[in-house]
Amino acid sequence: MIELKQIEKNYRRGAEEVHALRGVDLSIAAGELLAITGPSGAGKTTLLHILGCLDQPSKGEVLFDGVKASSLAENKLVKLRREKIGFVFQQFYLIPRLSVFDNIALPLLFSKKSADRNKILELAALVGLEHRLDHSPAQLSGGEMQRTAIARGLVNGPEILLADEPTGNLDTENSEKIYKILRSLSENGLTTVMITHNPELAARAERAIQIRDGLIHS
Amino acid sequence: MSGFLNLSWQNLLRHRTRSILTMLGMAASVGVLFSVLSFNQGFNQGLETELERTGLHFMIVPSGCAHEVASLVLHGAVIPKFLDTKVMQHVRSTSGISLATPILVAQLPDPQRGKIDLIYGVDMAALSAIKPGWQIDGKTPTQENEVLLGYEVAQHEKLQPGDTLRTTEDGRTLIVGGIVNLTGSQDDAFVYLPIETAQALLDHPSAATAIGVKVDDPSKMVEIIESLSAAVPGIQIVTMGEVMNSISNLAASAKALSLSIVLIAILISAVGVMNSILMAVFERTQEIGMMRAVGASRFDIFRIILEETTIIALVGGLIGIFLSVLGSRLIETFVRSVVPYVPSGELISFDPKIAAGSVLFIFIIGIAAGVYPAWKAAKINPIEAIKG
Numbered sequence A: 001m002i003e004l005k006q007i008e009k010n011y012r013r014g015a016e017e018v019h020a021l022r023g024v025d026l027s028i029a030a031g032e033l034l035a036i037t038g039p040s041g042a043g044k045t046t047l048l049h050i051l052g053c054l055d056q057p058s059k060g061e062v063l064f065d066g067v068k069a070s071s072l073a074e075n076k077l078v079k080l081r082r083e084k085i086g087f088v089f090q091q092f093y094l095i096p097r098l099s100v101f102d103n104i105a106l107p108l109l110f111s112k113k114s115a116d117r118n119k120i121l122e123l124a125a126l127v128g129l130e131h132r133l134d135h136s137p138a139q140l141s142g143g144e145m146q147r148t149a150i151a152r153g154l155v156n157g158p159e160i161l162l163a164d165e166p167t168g169n170l171d172t173e174n175s176e177k178i179y180k181i182l183r184s185l186s187e188n189g190l191t192t193v194m195i196t197h198n199p200e201l202a203a204r205a206e207r208a209i210q211i212r213d214g215l216i217h218s
Numbered sequence B: 001m002s003g004f005l006n007l008s009w010q011n012l013l014r015h016r017t018r019s020i021l022t023m024l025g026m027a028a029s030v031g032v033l034f035s036v037l038s039f040n041q042g043f044n045q046g047l048e049t050e051l052e053r054t055g056l057h058f059m060i061v062p063s064g065c066a067h068e069v070a071s072l073v074l075h076g077a078v079i080p081k082f083l084d085t086k087v088m089q090h091v092r093s094t095s096g097i098s099l100a101t102p103i104l105v106a107q108l109p110d111p112q113r114g115k116i117d118l119i120y121g122v123d124m125a126a127l128s129a130i131k132p133g134w135q136i137d138g139k140t141p142t143q144e145n146e147v148l149l150g151y152e153v154a155q156h157e158k159l160q161p162g163d164t165l166r167t168t169e170d171g172r173t174l175i176v177g178g179i180v181n182l183t184g185s186q187d188d189a190f191v192y193l194p195i196e197t198a199q200a201l202l203d204h205p206s207a208a209t210a211i212g213v214k215v216d217d218p219s220k221m222v223e224i225i226e227s228l229s230a231a232v233p234g235i236q237i238v239t240m241g242e243v244m245n246s247i248s249n250l251a252a253s254a255k256a257l258s259l260s261i262v263l264i265a266i267l268i269s270a271v272g273v274m275n276s277i278l279m280a281v282f283e284r285t286q287e288i289g290m291m292r293a294v295g296a297s298r299f300d301i302f303r304i305i306l307e308e309t310t311i312i313a314l315v316g317g318l319i320g321i322f323l324s325v326l327g328s329r330l331i332e333t334f335v336r337s338v339v340p341y342v343p344s345g346e347l348i349s350f351d352p353k354i355a356a357g358s359v360l361f362i363f364i365i366g367i368a369a370g371v372y373p374a375w376k377a378a379k380i381n382p383i384e385a386i387k388g
Helices: A045-051 A076-086 A100-109 A117-126 A142-154 A172-187 A199-204 B001-014 B014-055 B066-075 B085-093 B125-131 B153-159 B195-202 B216-231 B240-283 B284-291 B298-326 B328-338 B353-379 B381-386
Strands: A002-013 A016-028 A035-036 A059-064 A085-088 A160-164 A191-195 A207-212 A215-217 B058-062 B096-108 B115-122 B136-138 B144-150 B165-166 B173-180 B189-194 B210-215 B235-239
Touching: A016 A045, A016 A215, A035 A045, A035 A172, A035 A199, A035 B058, A035 B136, A045 A191, A076 A085, A076 A100, A085 A142, A100 A117, A100 A142, A100 B001, A117 A142, A117 B058, A142 A172, A142 B328, A160 A172, A172 A191, A172 A199, A199 A215, A199 B165, B001 B014, B014 B136, B014 B240, B014 B328, B058 B216, B085 B096, B085 B210, B085 B216, B096 B125, B096 B195, B115 B125, B115 B195, B125 B210, B144 B153, B153 B173, B173 B189, B189 B195, B210 B216, B216 B235, B240 B298, B240 B353, B284 B298, B284 B381, B298 B328, B298 B353
Parallel strands: A035 A191, A035 A207, A085 A160, A160 A191, B115 B189, B144 B173
Antiparallel strands: A002 A016, A002 A059, A207 A215, B058 B210, B058 B235, B096 B115, B096 B210, B136 B173, B144 B189, B165 B173
């Protein structure tokens, strides 16, 4: 489904030239649950951003369903992200004044689709938040906030869900709930890529890769 | 409310105090803009109405400054010159004139009261033609020792019809025949009396400060003026249109100054809006990064931020207009107390065109103020934003 060929990513941090990725090759099959581990600064998040077409590689090719995403124009990339990619972040990034319902529906605003109440209810039920739809983020626990963010990542019906340390801010019980949701999504055919520092969760994924110094060490 | 508008509105509500204060800044500017524009329009209309009310087509005065004539026509300024008595004879013998009435305006000291009365001598029979809008308590003087008091004079001296105003040096007792109801103009400050009495008190028999003239056919006014000017030397003829221009010219610089101040205030408010929204953008950098990641285009982000500034400008503008209409009486009272000449009648009223124009103007200013923060927000790199 996604294929990375000899991906390099370099950028400047002040006077320093950073080589975040140094020739990464990676294939992710449809429906796969992939865990990415590695120390801080190894290039995990950079890799996830390139997979999610948020960032472009300095060298190499990104093929998304056979389409060369690394050479697409900005507007095409926006469309690709809207239609095919879901994102989940460690910090949740929910909009404080919007209800759980509206937070889940937010991406629909950008894809110019109306919020289908039944679809939102279905997603909320999938993440166990059907009774919290009218609540504001401030009224939710950390686990509930992350589950809202997962539902938001799914609302446009993506082909792949990219989660950047989704359990990084959660306790063991909530981490387990989030993992089970991701696992279930993957079992239902959604390609899922998860960055994690938790070796136990990584070990339970279908496949786990480790990144060190900008290179994959499987 | 559409999704984008709702999102912008909710964003503003996150920092309620900041948003309200920014809106109030806009409200103050728009309120002043609306008041100044309404006042300027009310001034011109009031001036026109006041001149129409004189019922005269032109005034004949001794040669001099046109501004003095304007003052005389509008609020009875004291001109230290008198028309020659022959002028009146010439005017009356000119064909096409339906009314020619001499007016004598002067200051008359009263040593007993230690005050100076502003007297306005006029042919009482012509008074209703010169001041058709007046309402009088009591009666228009018919006797030579009867006077008509302006509202403020009557209030200040605590006089009623039938009371005595004063006894003059030549032994006349001036009795109050009637009191003019409040006009809100300088007419309220005069003592009106038969012109013959005024001439006798000033010891200038047959003298007049001006002659008010009404013609039979206004289309022949130019010919009549030319004929009079050629026949009588040492006079100046000023039409009501010229008086209007003269006053308008005097007021124009004040209007321009006040509008300039308002525009500067609006500019300061717009910078305040820009600053406030820019702060909000910087505070929400990560959130904007998230929105870009979940599918928002640069234009979507630009739109959200621009709508926030537009909401502030529009809501602030509407509040400003509402408050200025509510406070128009206060503003008008203040203006009347500091501006030397203000026409009578309501000066600040709700004119939908001015209100709509002010709101449209502030809408444009709002958009202009929002462009830079919106552009900054749209330029945010989602990767750097999410990394924090």
